[in-house]
Amino acid sequence: MYKKLYSILLISIIIGLSSACSNHASPYPEREPTKVLRPADLTAEELAYHEKYMQYTVDLALANKAIFSAIIVHNNGTIVCEGINMGFKMKDNTQHAEIVVMQNCSKLYSIQNYANYSLYTTGESCVMCQAAIMWNYFSKVIYGTSIKTLYCEKCMGQVLIDSNVINAYGVGLSDDYAPVQIYGDILANVTNTKVFLDYCTNKKVWTVTPNCTAPSSSSSSNSGSTITMNVLINALIALVAIIGFSSLL
Ligand SMILES: *[C@@H]1O[C@H](CO)[C@@H](O)[C@H](O)[C@H]1NC(C)=O
Ligand SMILES: *[C@@H]1O[C@H](CO)[C@@H](O)[C@H](O)[C@H]1NC(C)=O
Ligand SMILES: *[C@@H]1O[C@H](CO)[C@@H](O)[C@H](O)[C@H]1NC(C)=O
Ligand SMILES: *[C@@H]1O[C@H](CO)[C@@H](O)[C@H](O)[C@H]1NC(C)=O
Ligand SMILES: *[C@@H]1O[C@H](CO)[C@@H](O)[C@H](O)[C@H]1NC(C)=O
Ligand SMILES: [Zn+2]
Numbered sequence: 001m002y003k004k005l006y007s008i009l010l011i012s013i014i015i016g017l018s019s020a021c022s023n024h025a026s027p028y029p030e031r032e033p034t035k036v037l038r039p040a041d042l043t044a045e046e047l048a049y050h051e052k053y054m055q056y057t058v059d060l061a062l063a064n065k066a067i068f069s070a071i072i073v074h075n076n077g078t079i080v081c082e083g084i085n086m087g088f089k090m091k092d093n094t095q096h097a098e099i100v101v102m103q104n105c106s107k108l109y110s111i112q113n114y115a116n117y118s119l120y121t122t123g124e125s126c127v128m129c130q131a132a133i134m135w136n137y138f139s140k141v142i143y144g145t146s147i148k149t150l151y152c153e154k155c156m157g158q159v160l161i162d163s164n165v166i167n168a169y170g171v172g173l174s175d176d177y178a179p180v181q182i183y184g185d186i187l188a189n190v191t192n193t194k195v196f197l198d199y200c201t202n203k204k205v206w207t208v209t210p211n212c213t214a215p216s217s218s219s220s221s222n223s224g225s226t227i228t229m230n231v232l233i234n235a236l237i238a239l240v241a242i243i244g245f246s247s248l249l
Helices: 002-024 044-063 097-109 127-135 147-153 163-172 188-194 218-248
Strands: 070-076 079-084 117-124 140-145 181-183
Touching: 002 070, 044 070, 044 117, 044 188, 070 097, 070 181, 079 097, 097 117, 097 127, 117 188, 127 163, 140 188, 163 181
Parallel strands: 117 140, 140 181
Antiparallel strands: 070 079, 070 117
């Protein structure tokens, strides 16, 4: 009698637990990170074009004693807006170079759709900036130094999600959404050495102790670990359910 009641109780807990877990599951399909085009993927002409604007972005940073700088370029080749990180100057940590340049450009020209523009940035965009770039419907974003390099090699505090992981989820923004094409490591030989220095030994307020495993291409590691976690949770629920049912017999 008590054994039966106990089993019913156990089963209802399991059902409650598993439905609670599935309620927390994302309703959106998992997406593979979008493909990042790197120098080796480009023709000599394409590479030279992007390197020209990246060099301009680098010079902007150096001229302003900044490390993060960004420019917006029209498809016709005209540089329309410039920006540098204003976090310390404005005492507002959200004023990353990309945010500054987009806010300034939108204010100046009332642009709400940047499909005919590209954004160049010395450092790969963080989750905040990448999302803002997507909300503005840019067609291209071009970066020099990757988040992985900034965190793992330069000891710079970063939110550890690659921009192409965030980029994959822009499909929800509009029915005819075209993903931003990300170009990575453009003139990284310059941004890695002349713009971003070694903050591991040359300590700054943003210095952190990185915890990086084998520096493989980190592009798909985020979605990979999410999938692994889901599999683990499901396996655990299944195991508890099996134990519960066997106690009924
Ligand atoms: C390029 O586009 C910008 C921004 O719309 C515009 O101001 C400029 O006149 C254009 N230049 C050419 C050569 O078409
Ligand atoms: C952005 O625009 C504001 C207002 O015009 C200006 O004060 C600021 O210098 C601009 N920032 C950059 C980095 O160009
Ligand atoms: C981009 O440029 C094309 C060609 O000039 C134009 O037809 C289109 O409206 C522009 N897109 C946006 C969002 O301004
Ligand atoms: C960086 O690499 C480019 C080729 O991608 C080359 O043209 C340039 O000279 C290099 N710059 C430095 C400072 O090594
Ligand atoms: C580094 O990360 C691994 C894997 O998450 C973890 O096991 C380890 O404790 C971390 N090490 C430090 C020093 O935080
Ligand atoms: Zn940012």
